[in-house]
Amino acid sequence: MASVSQGLVDKSSMVLIGIYGQGTNSMDNSVEKYSIVPYAGKFPQPVEYNTAIHGMQQANIETLLRLLQGFPNFDIKAYIDEKLGGMAGANIPRGLIAMWNGVSVPDGWALCNGQIVEDLQTPDLSGKFIVGWSSGNEDYNLIGNTGGQEKVTLSTQEIPSHVHNFADAYFIEAHSDLVGANGTQWIGNNLSGSNKTDRDNSYVCLWDHDTRAAGGGQPHENRPPYYVLAYIIKL
Template sequence: MEINKKNRTELKGFFKINDKPTQEEFADFIEAGLNQAEDGIAKVQGNPLSVQAEGEAVGTQEVLDIYENLSDDNPQWSINLNPRVNSDAPNSNQPGFNIKDITGQSRLFIKSGEGNVGVGTIEPTAKLTVEGKDTTPLISITDTTNTPTTIFKVSKKEGVAVKGTLQVEGELKASNISDNEELDNTATSHDKLATQKAVKTYVDTRLPKGLISMWSGQDIPKGWVLCDGSNNTPDLSGRFIVGMEKNNPEYQIGKKGGANEVALTQAQMPSHTHLDNGHSHGVNDPGHNHNHGNFNGLVRFTGKDTTDTMDNNPGAGKEFALNNFGTIQKNKTGVSIKTAKANLQSTGGNKAHENRPPYFVLAYIMKL
């Protein structure tokens, strides 16, 4: 910035002893100071310093430029009023207070009347509107621990990131919630959330009425009832389930059968044997003879020589062979044997026995 004014040393030189300042020197002296009437800066006693903006109300009005060095061409920061969205369009100004950087980009804007605040924009559409580049987060909140951690961040790339618990009171709305109630049709999306109604409709249609399931718990879920014979349910209390068999009349829908305990009948017992540890029969023979009755005999001459030791007769002789055949009948012997069977005692208490496999109790419930 170019400053065409005398400095203090130069001005003091105009007023040396016995020197008479010229009109031009007096003019330089006057121009070196600020004039409240002409320079737009006023300090009325009892009031703060007042600064008047430069420019017309229909356009941007500059208030204050802040330089690192007055020799710089442009200020580092500037404060103005009613900045323009388009510098070439006078009617695009936004009424409000604005702080911009050396590039002319607005960094903080407060809109008049509404009080909306814009960060990086002079067109805030809400109480706080933040506009930034894609490379950095728009909003970042860091805790005050010894090792600072970003606990909340908003960026275009990652969206909203929260480190910790997110508590929401009231409704949570989003543009990616689908209003499609048919979750299994071709229009379903992998990018949108299903509504509560859509999920309920899907579940209700996938679990048809009359479906029976096992349930572990005290409270039956909504839309289900206990299978105890009421509410048009089968009474499955204390019962096992048997799968239907199409061609077996015993296993048709609604049939009942079975028992907790059963006693076997004699006909139901498997084939088995009883072990007789042994017994004896005593025989008393008062004397008997063998009467062959109808007994056949055959005597033939063999022509063989005999010795005196064979027939107890001295001297040799000729042998006769006697062949007997036939059956000696038991009633001809005079000996009788009792043939009665052994008497085995019955055992067992004729009591019923457990007829169930190992079990675990659950409740059968049916979908209404």
């Protein structure tokens, strides 16, 4: 066995870090056998029981057994899970925003609903889309800018240029031909006064027309297809 003097370990001796016997695997409650594992270099190397026990005094093994009996029952799986859970968010920067498909917000995160949590002002992203930052666009060159509308009512200037077709009435020009008794046109000479009058093309008439009004002026849907997730922020 290794000897310890004034806090120093005699490296010429063999250091035991395990002992042969039976125990319960805390992960699946199965019964397993263990062997003595001596320290040999950087990593421990398992050695068969008969080899490891060779040259050792029985008193040393009994001493080690008494020491091991003083350790409490230890759940290795629970310990590893706890450490891994702590490492999961160790490298996530504060203020990182992610999308969450769950009902409850995970520990160490907060919902992005405008509240202040642990001195962190969360952005209010309720019912909003996210747009990427862009230095060349004044709408998108400042973090926290907002804009857009869920529904839009178009104005006249926003409607594309177009024409409307409509039917116009045509009126026959007035005339005053002399007509005979049987409906035939009267033709004669040396008549007193004018025998025909025609006002065609004598005047220029301008007619203003309006088409019938159509449409209800209601706003239309202005959003693309969507799927709802929750935005959460790292505390």
